[in-house]
Every structure is written in structure tokens, then in C-alpha cells.
Amino acid sequence: MSGLVTTEVSERPPLGLRITARCAVVVAFGLARLSPGGVRRVLRFLSARARPAGHEQALRARKAVVAASVRCAGPWCLPRSIATALLCRVGGTWPDWHAGVCAEPFRAHAWVVADGEPVGENKASLVPFRSVIVVKAGR
Numbered sequence: 832m833s834g835l836v837t838t839e840v841s842e843r844p845p846l847g848l849r850i851t852a853r854c855a856v857v858v859a860f861g862l863a864r865l866s867p868g869g870v871r872r873v874l875r876f877l878s879a880r881a882r883p884a885g886h887e888q889a890l891r892a893r894k895a896v897v898a899a900s901v902r903c904a905g906p907w908c909l910p911r912s913i914a915t916a917l918l919c920r921v922g923g924t925w926p927d928w929h930a931g932v933c934a935e936p937f938r939a940h941a942w943v944v945a946d947g948e949p950v951g952e953n954k955a956s957l958v959p960f961r962s963v964i965v966v967k968a969g970r
Contacts, residue, residue, distance in 0.1 A: 871966060877925075879969065884945045889926040889950040890950050892922075913941070925966075927943065928964075928966040929942050929944060930963060
């Protein structure tokens with residue numbers, strides 16, 4: 832998926848979190864190769880019985896993912912959003928995971944939402960996107 836380009840610079844997370852984030856990134860790049868239906872099925876399975884993630888926890892996970900992967904710090908929104916959700920899941924929670932499209936011009940984007948707010952995304956830039964796949968906690 833290509834979509835919104837976001838580059839982030841953040842402080843370096845603790846070593847344990849960096850290692851876990853790197854593992855989540857590796858798994859996320861593998862999952863990103865699946866069909867949209869395959870991604871949805873795997874994420875639904877992984878989100879089962881999870882508590883909803885809070886915004887701060889999801890933001891911390893996203894920052895760790897971005898620090899662990901140069902690609903995730905750039906335009907690779909699908910693996911970045913999957914890795915963020917996976918890292919939250921390690922802590923027992925799950926953010927709302929979204930994949931959406933914008934018709935004109937056609938663009939696709941993936942992101943996570945916690946406490947009703949996009950995590951690490953400019954809310955205004957998501958307005959033209961219509962969510963076509965949403966995976967919520969505990970479903």
C-alpha cells in the first residue's frame with residue numbers, strides 16, 4: 832500500500848522494546864505480503880481476547896516500530912501499522928487497525944486508532960480515506 836508519507840524522528844526506545852519492535856516489523860513485512868483477506872483473518876485471530884489499546888501505549892509502540900525500521904519510518908504504512916498492532920498485542924492490547932482507500936486520486940493507506948484518535952497520523956490527512964477493513968480488539 833502506498834499512501835501518506837510520514838517520516839518520524841524519535842528518542843531511542845529501551846533495548847528490550849527495540850528488539851521486540853524489530854521482531855514485530857519482521858513479522859509485519861511477512862504478513863503484508865498476504866492478500867487483504869489473509870491480512871484481515873490473521874489480524875482478527877491475533878486481536879481475539881485483547882483489551883483495547885490506549886492512545887499512549889499505541890503511540891509508544893508506533894515510535895518503537897519507526898525507530899526499529901527505516902522503511903516503517905517512511906511510506907511503508909501497511910507493515911508499520913501491522914507492526915504497531917503486533918507490538919501492542921505483546922502487551923495484551925490491540926488498537927483498531929484500519930486499511931482504507933481514497934478514490935480520487937486512488938490511494939491506499941493503513942493506520943491504527945486508539946481511544947478514537949489516529950495514532951501518529953495527521954487526522955486531517957485521513958479525512959479522504961474510507962476504511963474498508965477494520966480489526967478491533969477482542970473480536
